[in-house]
Amino acid sequence: MNYIVLDMEWNQPWPGSPSARKVLPVQIRGEIIQIGAVRITETQQVADEFQVLIKPKYYRRLNRRVSKLTGIKEAQLREEGVPMTEAMEKFRAWCGEDITFLTWGFDDITILRENLRLYGMDEDWVSRWYNAQMIFNAQTDGSSSQKALKTAMELFNIEATRPAHDALGDAYHTALICARLDLKKGTQEYGEALKSHVNGFHGAELPGCISRKVFYDYSDKHAALGAMTGEENICPVCSRQMLGSRWFAQPGHRYMDLATCPEHGKFLIRVRLSNQPDGKVRVSRLIYEATSEAAAAYARRVEKADPQEQRPLQHRRRRSRLPEKKD
Numbered sequence: 001m002n003y004i005v006l007d008m009e010w011n012q013p014w015p016g017s018p019s020a021r022k023v024l025p026v027q028i029r030g031e032i033i034q035i036g037a038v039r040i041t042e043t044q045q046v047a048d049e050f051q052v053l054i055k056p057k058y059y060r061r062l063n064r065r066v067s068k069l070t071g072i073k074e075a076q077l078r079e080e081g082v083p084m085t086e087a088m089e090k091f092r093a094w095c096g097e098d099i100t101f102l103t104w105g106f107d108d109i110t111i112l113r114e115n116l117r118l119y120g121m122d123e124d125w126v127s128r129w130y131n132a133q134m135i136f137n138a139q140t141d142g143s144s145s146q147k148a149l150k151t152a153m154e155l156f157n158i159e160a161t162r163p164a165h166d167a168l169g170d171a172y173h174t175a176l177i178c179a180r181l182d183l184k185k186g187t188q189e190y191g192e193a194l195k196s197h198v199n200g201f202h203g204a205e206l207p208g209c210i211s212r213k214v215f216y217d218y219s220d221k222h223a224a225l226g227a228m229t230g231e232e233n234i235c236p237v238c239s240r241q242m243l244g245s246r247w248f249a250q251p252g253h254r255y256m257d258l259a260t261c262p263e264h265g266k267f268l269i270r271v272r273l274s275n276q277p278d279g280k281v282r283v284s285r286l287i288y289e290a291t292s293e294a295a296a297a298y299a300r301r302v303e304k305a306d307p308q309e310q311r312p313l314q315h316r317r318r319r320s321r322l323p324e325k326k327d
C-alpha cells in the first residue's frame with residue numbers, strides 16, 4: 001500500500017461572467033487545472049512525484065485571482081495543458097494499485113470526484129482518502145481547527161523549499177508533514193478525529209471552558225437557539241434552569257449568550273450551528289465560566305452592539321438559511 005499526497009489547483013469562473021452562467025452536466029466547484037502528487041511508502045518514506053497541467057474545457061478563461069495565486073497563466077494552460085481524460089489516465093497509472101490518498105483539507109477529493117463525474121470517468125479509485133489536517137490535529141495539539149499548511153510546517157520546523165500554491169509544491173510540503181505523523185494510527189483513529197470536527201469544535205476551546213456538548217435534529221435555527229435558551233439552558237453546576245439574555249451573532253453561524261443561574265451566577269454560552277446531512281440543524285455548545293476571557297469578549301460585544309441587534313431574536317426573524325457546509 002502507498003499513500004498518495006494530493007494537491008490540486010482549480011479554476012472558477014469570474015462571478016457574473018458568461019462562464020459563471022454555464023450549466024454543466026455535473027455541477028463542479030472548480031475545474032482542475034493542475035495536479036501535484038507525492039508518494040509516501042507504507043514505511044513512510046517520501047518517494048516519487050507527479051505533476052500535470054490540465055487544459056480547462058468548461059471554464060477556459062482563467063480567473064485572475066486563481067492566476068495570481070497559483071502563478072499559472074492562461075497561455076501556459078493552452079500550450080502545456082493536456083486534456084482532463086489524458087491527465088487522469090496518466091495520474092492513475094502513476095498512482096498504481098492499492099493506494100490511500102492524503103490531502104490537506106476536505107476540498108481536493110470532493111473537487112476531484114466532481115471533475116471525474118463531469119467527464120463520466122470512474123471515481124471509485126479515489127474513494128479511500130483522509131484529510132491529513134485531521135490526523136495532524138489529533139497527533140499534535142488535539143484541536144480541530146483547520147490549520148494552514150504553513151502553520152503546520154512551522155509547528156514541525158519544516159522549511160519551505162518549494163513554491164506555495166503550486167500543486168506539486170504544496171503536495172511535497174504536505175508529504176513532509178505526513179511523513180512525520182503516525183499515518184497508520186492516524187487513519188485507524190480517523191473516525192474519532194472526524195467526529196470531533198463534524199461536531200464543530202473548531203479551534204481549541206478558550207481557557208475557562210467547562211462543558212462541551214452536541215445537540216442534534218432541530219428543524220431550524222430558531223428551534224435550535226430556542227432550545228439553547230430554553231430546556232437545554234441548565235446550570236452546569238446544579239442543573240437548574242438558567243435564564244438567558246440574548247444571542248449575539250458571530251461569524252460562522254456562531255452565537256453567544258450570557259446565561260444566569262440563580263445560585264451559581266453567570267455563564268457564557270457559545271454555540272455553533274451546522275446543517276446535518278438530512279437538513280436538520282445540529283448545535284455544538286461550549287459553556288464558559290463568566291470570569292473567563294471569552295465572557296469578557298461577550299461583554300465587549302454587547303457594548304458595541306447596535307440597537308438593531310439588541311432586539312430579541314424572534315422579532316428579527318429573517319429568511320436566512322444555513323448554507324451548505326463548505327468543508
Ligand SMILES: [Zn+2]
Nearest residue numbers: 235238261264
Ligand atoms: Zn446553578
